[in-house]
Structures are given as structure tokens and as C-alpha cells.
Amino acid sequence: MTRKELFKNTLRKSVHAWKLINELPLSDDESLMLRHFMDQPGFLDLHWRMFVPAIKGQGTEEQKQKWLPLANKMQIIGCYAQTELGHGSNVQGLETTATFDPQTDQFILHSPTQTSSKWWPGGLGKVSTHAVIYARLITDGKDHGVHGFIVQLRNMDDHSPLPGITIGDIGVKFGNGAYNSMDNGFLMFDKFCIPRDQMLMRLSKVTREGKYVPSDVPRQLMYGTMVSVRQTIVSNASIAMARAVCIATRYSAVRRQFGSQNGGIETQVIDYKTQQNRLFPLLASAYAFRFVGEWLKWLYTDVTQRLEASDFATLPEAHACTAGLKSMTTSATSDGIEECRKLCGGHGYLWCSGLPELFAVYVPACTYEGDNVVLQLQVARFLMKTVSQLGSGKAPAGTTAYMGRAKHLLQCRSSIRKAEDWLNPAMVLETFEARALRMAVSCANNLSKFENQEQGFSELLADLVEAAIAHCQLIVVSKFIVKLEGEIKGKGVKNQLKNLCYIYALHLIHKHLGDFLSTNSITSEQASLANHQLRSLYTQVRPNAVALVDAFDYTDHYLGSVLGRYDGNVYPKLFEEALKDPLNDTVVPDGYHEYIRPLIKQHLRSARL
Numbered sequence: 001m002t003r004k005e006l007f008k009n010t011l012r013k014s015v016h017a018w019k020l021i022n023e024l025p026l027s028d029d030e031s032l033m034l035r036h037f038m039d040q041p042g043f044l045d046l047h048w049r050m051f052v053p054a055i056k057g058q059g060t061e062e063q064k065q066k067w068l069p070l071a072n073k074m075q076i077i078g079c080y081a082q083t084e085l086g087h088g089s090n091v092q093g094l095e096t097t098a099t100f101d102p103q104t105d106q107f108i109l110h111s112p113t114q115t116s117s118k119w120w121p122g123g124l125g126k127v128s129t130h131a132v133i134y135a136r137l138i139t140d141g142k143d144h145g146v147h148g149f150i151v152q153l154r155n156m157d158d159h160s161p162l163p164g165i166t167i168g169d170i171g172v173k174f175g176n177g178a179y180n181s182m183d184n185g186f187l188m189f190d191k192f193c194i195p196r197d198q199m200l201m202r203l204s205k206v207t208r209e210g211k212y213v214p215s216d217v218p219r220q221l222m223y224g225t226m227v228s229v230r231q232t233i234v235s236n237a238s239i240a241m242a243r244a245v246c247i248a249t250r251y252s253a254v255r256r257q258f259g260s261q262n263g264g265i266e267t268q269v270i271d272y273k274t275q276q277n278r279l280f281p282l283l284a285s286a287y288a289f290r291f292v293g294e295w296l297k298w299l300y301t302d303v304t305q306r307l308e309a310s311d312f313a314t315l316p317e318a319h320a321c322t323a324g325l326k327s328m329t330t331s332a333t334s335d336g337i338e339e340c341r342k343l344c345g346g347h348g349y350l351w352c353s354g355l356p357e358l359f360a361v362y363v364p365a366c367t368y369e370g371d372n373v374v375l376q377l378q379v380a381r382f383l384m385k386t387v388s389q390l391g392s393g394k395a396p397a398g399t400t401a402y403m404g405r406a407k408h409l410l411q412c413r414s415s416i417r418k419a420e421d422w423l424n425p426a427m428v429l430e431t432f433e434a435r436a437l438r439m440a441v442s443c444a445n446n447l448s449k450f451e452n453q454e455q456g457f458s459e460l461l462a463d464l465v466e467a468a469i470a471h472c473q474l475i476v477v478s479k480f481i482v483k484l485e486g487e488i489k490g491k492g493v494k495n496q497l498k499n500l501c502y503i504y505a506l507h508l509i510h511k512h513l514g515d516f517l518s519t520n521s522i523t524s525e526q527a528s529l530a531n532h533q534l535r536s537l538y539t540q541v542r543p544n545a546v547a548l549v550d551a552f553d554y555t556d557h558y559l560g561s562v563l564g565r566y567d568g569n570v571y572p573k574l575f576e577e578a579l580k581d582p583l584n585d586t587v588v589p590d591g592y593h594e595y596i597r598p599l600i601k602q603h604l605r606s607a608r609l
């Protein structure tokens, strides 16, 4: 499809999905599922996942009563317009202004520079009638920082931009189809006026007289919509990873190379330990991310309930967990999808393998909802704060509770003696805790050598990110272990999940061996034992690998991959796909007479053939 066709077709699908949701009707969870199977980024994502939650989270009761019924019936379509051409990560650096005019009781929205243009918001370019706009609030010449506003962008009769608004699509993005179904947009305001009651005023207010009334709740609640989406992105990472792994595992069982004896069949590539060493940790990650996603959903629900009761104590942890896990799981999944493409050899590079499109549509997850490095630095700040409070009498809680055992974890030596000891959950956990704590404490010690903490922080950024990743990996491993300790129906299933849990943990040790050795969390002998155990786990997973990906229950239609077909009938179908290519419509290609024939003829003449 051309870009225009792709965009229009996605509009068609989105509106059809919305019709089904109402007609059947579907519950909220079912509606999310339907969107998932629609399987293309589109304006519904931003309307439901960001515009509506932003109003719910930051609007007053009156604002919710006014706007939510319209949004819930999709009589208005909204998006979330925060990022600007010049500023994305640095939200406090946004330039768009919203200046209160007491004479008209209005805010004047203005884009003072080119870099202040909104740039990137999905659904903004061509579809949205409304947006939640983030702009600097100015009253009486004073800048109060960034706040949210509900703004109508387009005329409700003919969809034209309202006077004072310039709006459009930012152009083609990575990949052929991928994210190009979405109208990520730009937007500029030229002194555009909105009524005062369209500032989202649950957190802070501007009175009729133009007085700014700050809230008595943390201003970070303004970032709540991002926290909510980051949480869902973790579960989505599992879905995308599982999809790539399903394709690569099924195909690795079909594909044979070398090893034929006396004219017999060749070896299935899934039997090579190198293939297993690349594939099975990704299979394990798909399960691990699913379980940590379930836990994160619980954490998010818990913090939401606490916030409603004005208990803000767990907000920093919820922010650190959603930011860190969003970052860690999306980076691992993007890398994992690419690894799965390589695991499928040359055929993985074919569009019909389903992997190139999956990669192209998935990889921006490392950037949207917060650049992955920037987000890990938020985790690092949280860790440094926690370390600095050790010994102050304030016991670390939640995911940093292990830091409360700092004295032990800083000096303990792993008691792993034989390979099977690596199947002991307490020993594995302690290894990850020791490594995470020691990396965090080492950063804190190095920071303390700087007179200026912020300067020290900038100097140590790379180490801080590594410490944050170590903490996030510990969370994933520990939540996998907790899952195993809970109720899992079926002993066989539990055994399989145990294998995957240890593959996940031991492979991380192998991959980040430098961290584990340099922090003396394990010895090089213990590292060898971990490798030995890993190989044995691969052997145990091998006979069940295909069943473990079938368990994801993806249809062939959803996978969209010739290589990942459930029936394994890969080669005939590759031919069928090839023959569908427009280049094969004719035997002699268009251009032959124009370019190939004259070239050949010229050579034939000169060679006197």
C-alpha cells in the first residue's frame, strides 16, 4: 500500500473495531485484545491510552463530566501532545506557552519558535479533533512550568484546523508499513485562545483573577499518564518477544543444515547448542516479561489506589519500576526480534518471515514514552537516593528491600559449589542482589568523591545506567521466582517454567559476567558451573521448545509469517509467496527492452557473437 492507502485502511480498521466494541459489546479487556489483534498503530491507541487517561488523571470532576462522555463515545478524538521539535526527554524544557489573559478569561497558546512546534504526537497529524497539550503556564508574567490543557484543534463540521493552528503529518518513518499507519504530527499555535476552564486543574489552578494556586500533591502526578502507558508497554514487550520467538523456534525445528550421515536427513538447526544459546534465553525472556508485566500491573493498581487516598509514599518506586522495566524490556525485545531474524538465516530477511515488519513497528518502543537511557537514569537517581538513606533508620521497601540487607550483601560470598546449586532460587536471588547492590554502592561511593553531585552524576552516567539495569534484571528474576512459588497448575508446566526461569537468570550471568566477577558476586569457577548448568537446561527445554511457543496461542494469521507456520509447511509456502510478488507477474521484466536488451546487444556486437 502507498502511505495514503495504508493510513486510510487503518482508519477503516479502527472505526470497524470501534463499531464491534459497541455492537457486541466488548468489555474493556476484550477491547484491548481487539486492538491488539488489529495489530497496527493507529489513532485509537493515543485516544484511549493517553488522551482519556490524561483527562481522568489531571482533570477536575467538572472537567471529567464535561469531556469524558464525549471522549468515551468518540464524539471527539484526542491525542497526547507533549513532545516538541526541540524537546522530548526534557519535559521541563518545553517551550509552548499558555499565557493567561485576565481580560478575556482565556489562555493564549503560542509557539514562539520553530523548536517549540509540537512534533511526534500520534493521531495529531490528520485525525484528532482535540489534544491534551503540554505548555508553560504563564500568569502575570510569571512562568509556573509545564501544565496540561485540553485544546480543540479542528472544526467539528469539516475537520479543517481552527484559525491560529497549523497542523500536519511529520512524514514517513522507519520501515515500509510499520508505524506509517499512524499520523504522527506537528502543530504550531499562533496566539490561539482557549477558555480558562480548559486548563487541567486537578493538580493546580488559575483563578478568574489570574492567581496561580499550586496543588498540595506532588507535581509529578502530571506525568501519571506516562507511568500508566510505560506499565502496559512491559506486557506488550512480552507479546512482541513471544511472537518473534514463536517464529524462530518453529522455523529452527523445520530447518536442517549439515550432519547428514549416509545420505540421511540433516540436523534440525534447533539442535545446535549455539542456536539454543541464542534462542532459549529469548524464549525465557518472553515468559519472564509476561510475569513481571503482571506484577507491574498489580504495582500500578496499588499505587493508583494509594494516590486516590492521598498516600504518595510509593510514587517514586512506581515511577522507577515502570521507567526501568519499560526501558529494560523494550531494549531486550528489540534486540531479541533482530536476533530471531538472524536465527532464521537468510529467510529471516524476507518480508514474509514476518520479522522485518515486527522489528520496524516495535523498535520505536525504545524511544517513545521516554528514551530508554533517560529512563534508566531515573532509576539510577532513585537508587542513589535509596543508598544515601541506608543507615538513616528509614528501611528501604518494595523492590529495594534487599538494600536493607546491605551489610550482609556487601560482604557475602556465593556458596555455589556444584552446577545444580544454580537451581536453588535463594542462591540465584542472592547473586543478583549482591551484584545490583554492589554496583549501586560503587556508583554512590564514586559520586561522593565529587564536590558537586550533579557534576559527578554527569561524569558517571554510563556506570549509573549499568547499575540501574542490574537492579531491573534483579526485579525480573525475582518476580519469575515468586511466580514459581505461587500456584501454577500442573507439575509438568511448573517444571518447564522452572527451566525457563533458570535459563533467564543464568544467561544474564553469562552475558553480564564482567559485572558479576568485578563485584565479586561470583568466582570464575562458579561462572563455569553456571554455564554448565545452562547447557543442561537447554537440553531439557529442547524437546518442549515448540510446545512452549505453541502455548502463546498465536494464530498463523496473527503471526503473519511463512517461517513460523503452525504446520511447518515452510518451503512450498515460500514458493507461493515468491510467486505472488509483482515482479513475477511477467516472465520478462518491465525495463528489459529499455535497459537489459540494449546492454546485452552492445556486448554481443563487440564480442562478434
Ligand SMILES: CC/C=C\C/C=C\C/C=C\C/C=C\C/C=C\C/C=C/C(=O)SCCNC(=O)CCNC(=O)[C@H](O)C(C)(C)COP(=O)(O)OP(=O)(O)OC[C@H]1O[C@@H](n2cnc3c(N)ncnc32)[C@H](O)[C@@H]1OP(=O)(O)O
Binding pocket: 039, 040, 041, 045, 046, 049, 080, 082, 083, 088, 089, 090, 091, 092, 122, 220, 221, 223, 224, 226, 227, 229, 232, 233, 236, 315, 316, 319, 361, 367, 368, 369, 370, 371, 374, 378, 381
Ligand atoms: C504491532 C504492534 C503495534 C503497536 C504496539 C501495540 C501496542 C502498543 C502498546 C502500548 C503503547 C501505547 C501507546 C502508543 C505508543 C506510543 C505513544 C507515545 C507517546 C509518547 O511518547 S508521550 C511523550 C513521552 N515523553 C517522555 O516520556 C519524556 C521523558 N521524560 C520524562 O518523563 C521526564 O521529564 C524525566 C526525564 C523523567 C524527568 O526529567 P527531570 O529530571 O527534568 O525531572 P523533573 O524535574 O520533571 O522531575 C524530577 C522529579 O520527578 C520525578 N519524576 C519524574 N518523572 C516522574 C513520573 N513519571 N512519576 C513520578 N515521579 C517522576 C523524578 O524522579 C524526580 O524526583 P526527585 O526530585 O529526584 O525525587
Ligand SMILES: Cc1cc2nc3c(=O)[nH]c(=O)nc-3n(C[C@H](O)[C@H](O)[C@H](O)COP(=O)(O)OP(=O)(O)OC[C@H]3O[C@@H](n4cnc5c(N)ncnc54)[C@H](O)[C@@H]3O)c2cc1C
Binding pocket: 046, 080, 081, 082, 083, 086, 087, 088, 089, 090, 119, 120, 121, 122, 179, 184, 364, 367, 368, 369, 370, 371, 372, 373, 374, 377, 461
Ligand atoms: C513512534 C513514536 C511515537 C511517539 N508518540 C508521541 C506522542 O504520542 N506524544 C508525544 O508527546 N510524543 C511522542 N513521541 C515522542 C517521544 O516521546 C520522544 O521522542 C521521546 O520521549 C524521546 O525524546 P527525544 O526525541 O527528545 O530524544 P532525545 O532526548 O533528543 O534523545 C537523543 C539522544 O540523547 C540522549 N539523551 C537525552 N537526554 C539525555 C540525558 N539527560 N542524559 C544522557 N543522555 C541523554 C538519549 O539517550 C538519546 O540517545 C513519539 C516518538 C516516537 C518515535
